[in-house]
Amino acid sequence: MADMELFRETVLAWATGGPGDPARELAAGLPVRVAVLLEGPSDSAAVNALAASRGRDLAAEGICVLPMGGAMSVGRFARLLGPPGLGLRLTGLCDVAEQPYYARGLERAGAAGEEFFVCAADLEDEFIRALGLPRVEELIRAEGDLRAFQTFLHQPAQRDRTPEQRVRRFFGTKKGRKIHYGRVLAEALGPAPAPAPLDGLLAAL
Numbered sequence: 001m002a003d004m005e006l007f008r009e010t011v012l013a014w015a016t017g018g019p020g021d022p023a024r025e026l027a028a029g030l031p032v033r034v035a036v037l038l039e040g041p042s043d044s045a046a047v048n049a050l051a052a053s054r055g056r057d058l059a060a061e062g063i064c065v066l067p068m069g070g071a072m073s074v075g076r077f078a079r080l081l082g083p084p085g086l087g088l089r090l091t092g093l094c095d096v097a098e099q100p101y102y103a104r105g106l107e108r109a110g111a112a113g114e115e116f117f118v119c120a121a122d123l124e125d126e127f128i129r130a131l132g133l134p135r136v137e138e139l140i141r142a143e144g145d146l147r148a149f150q151t152f153l154h155q156p157a158q159r160d161r162t163p164e165q166r167v168r169r170f171f172g173t174k175k176g177r178k179i180h181y182g183r184v185l186a187e188a189l190g191p192a193p194a195p196a197p198l199d200g201l202l203a204a205l
Contacts, residue, residue: 003026003029003030004030004032004059004064005059006026007023007026007027007030007032007064008064008065008066010022010023010026011023011035011064011066011077011080011081012066012069014080015068015073015076015077015080020080023080023086024086027086027088030062031062032062032063032064032088033062033063033088033089034062034063034064034088034089034090034091034205035063035064035066035077035081035082035088035089035090035091035092036058036063036064036065036066036091036092036201036205037066037068037074037077037078037081037090037091037092037116038065038066038067038068038092038093039067039068039070039071039093039094039095039098040067040068040069040070040178041067041178041179041182042123042124042171042178042179042181042182043067043093043123043182044065044066044067044182045179045180045182045183045186046123046127046182046183046185046186046198047065047093047186047198047201047202048065048183049182049183049186049187050186050187050189050194050198050202051202053186053187053189053190054202056202058205061205063205064088066081071094071095071098071101071102072101072105074092074094074101074102074105074106075104075105075106075108075109076109078090078105078106078109078110078111078114079109079110079111082106082109082110082111082114083110083111084109084110084111089114090106090111090114091114091115091116091117091201091204091205092116092117092201093116093117093118093119093123093197093198093201094116094117094118094119095118095119095121095122096118096119096120096121097121099116099118102116115204117196117197117198117200117201117204118197119195119197121168122168123182123195123197123198124167124168124171124178124181124182124185125164125168126195126196126197126198127185127186127189127195128164128167128168128185129164129195130189130192130193130194130195131185131188131189133163133164133167135188136167136185137149137167139181139184139185139188140167140170143180143181143184145170145177148170148174149170152166152169152170152173153166186198
């Protein structure tokens, strides 16, 4: 839905110091009811891809998926979009290490009652555990990244990391790769159960 994409863009501009009126006007004219706050674009790609694979069109359902550009922005987005601002219902994902920060940010923004779903380490970690490391490595090969992955594994910095940690780190070594694999990993689940945080998020929407 193009209008929802425009709404997303105006909210992101508003959150970085732009005017709020465009977002308010669009919110008044759109059936937007929920804002899904996510740390970054790879999380957004994964959520949208998984929803689509489950036959859902989140934008058509009035759900705006927003990558905030970092966990520290949650309080700002909650103030703009939640009960103190546009009055949308808020939800989303956070990493377990960021959970206390999210709790404080939401409380200060007057949105303490909103439900967020917690990943054990991060969303990539959830996918790796759900799919299994061999399957994830198959996907890396299928996406044409096997040579780059093998080169990465020979770096001295990777020696003390677990295989799962190496894969997660690899996804972040090239611009756009983490976003790409957010979608690839979500689509690879097929009809299999999603990681618990994602399953809980989609069920709550």
